[in-house]
Amino acid sequence: MSIKVIVAGFKGRMGSTAVDMVKNDDELELAALLDPFAAEKEIDGVPVFTDKNDLIGFDAHVWVDFTVPKVAYENTHFALEHGFRPVVGTTGFTQEQIADLTALSADKKTGGLIAPNFAIGAVLLMEFAAKASKYFPDLEIIELHHDKKKDAPSGTAIKTAELIQEVRNYKKQGAADEEETLAGARGAEFDGFRIHSVRLPGLVAHQEVIFGAQGEGLTLRHDSYDRISFMSGVNLGIKEVVKREQLVYGLEHLL
Numbered sequence: 001m002s003i004k005v006i007v008a009g010f011k012g013r014m015g016s017t018a019v020d021m022v023k024n025d026d027e028l029e030l031a032a033l034l035d036p037f038a039a040e041k042e043i044d045g046v047p048v049f050t051d052k053n054d055l056i057g058f059d060a061h062v063w064v065d066f067t068v069p070k071v072a073y074e075n076t077h078f079a080l081e082h083g084f085r086p087v088v089g090t091t092g093f094t095q096e097q098i099a100d101l102t103a104l105s106a107d108k109k110t111g112g113l114i115a116p117n118f119a120i121g122a123v124l125l126m127e128f129a130a131k132a133s134k135y136f137p138d139l140e141i142i143e144l145h146h147d148k149k150k151d152a153p154s155g156t157a158i159k160t161a162e163l164i165q166e167v168r169n170y171k172k173q174g175a176a177d178e179e180e181t182l183a184g185a186r187g188a189e190f191d192g193f194r195i196h197s198v199r200l201p202g203l204v205a206h207q208e209v210i211f212g213a214q215g216e217g218l219t220l221r222h223d224s225y226d227r228i229s230f231m232s233g234v235n236l237g238i239k240e241v242v243k244r245e246q247l248v249y250g251l252e253h254l255l
Ligand code: NAP
Pocket: 008, 009, 010, 011, 012, 013, 014, 015, 034, 035, 036, 037, 066, 067, 068, 069, 071, 088, 089, 090, 091, 092, 115, 116, 117, 118, 119, 149, 205, 230
């Protein structure tokens, strides 16, 4: 039996790439598409919905979400409430929202995944960065994305920072009497270290974690040059969430 998939945000850069991935996998079936601004009623026989409430009772297993940060929580909540297992790439969730959705999934015994980055290389970068921060507590995260990205810092940068926080001994970096003569020059502070967001046309999704110590430095970097880099992770997520009864935050929990 194929896994029936709804794609929310199907007209977007990530959503349209996910649609192609689903169509090209015989184990998956594209069941429905959602975009509040869509004019089409169907595309190649696949129904298009403009209101998520019309999907209540619809026959599908998984809800893939690549929409916009302001609706991601509401969409994921809706998916869990109505028996669709969410596979969410949309970023911008707060820790409280993730905790709330994790509790709801446990209550509903419905699997799900919120992954700030579906690229395997980015998942490895996060893991390596956390490991290195135990030995190199002085670090800065620089994330670089295309200039249409709505949220900053990226979900990947936040997740990286959270993983680092779990193992790094707290340290407030920089000079004690440091002053910003231009507001924001030192980036956003997270647990005593800094996160910087670069937005430029031509970029896709990139991240560096730079470590500094006495007389040495270490730079970890991951680059997604193409959105196809995220699709093996989305595909894995779809196939794993149908077997599970608990939402997880981070692709590493399914690897
Ligand atoms: P995008 O091109 O702007 O696509 C988002 C799409 O969602 C747009 O077509 C938008 O329509 C549509 N939309 C808005 N509200 C909606 C709703 N309520 N229901 C359904 N669709 C809705 O953005 P993108 O580059 O594809 O990125 C989408 C999200 O994925 C972002 O949060 C981004 O940070 C994230 N992302 C995650 C990963 C990962 O690996 N997890 C990788 C890359 C990107 P309009 O344009 O008409 O508003």
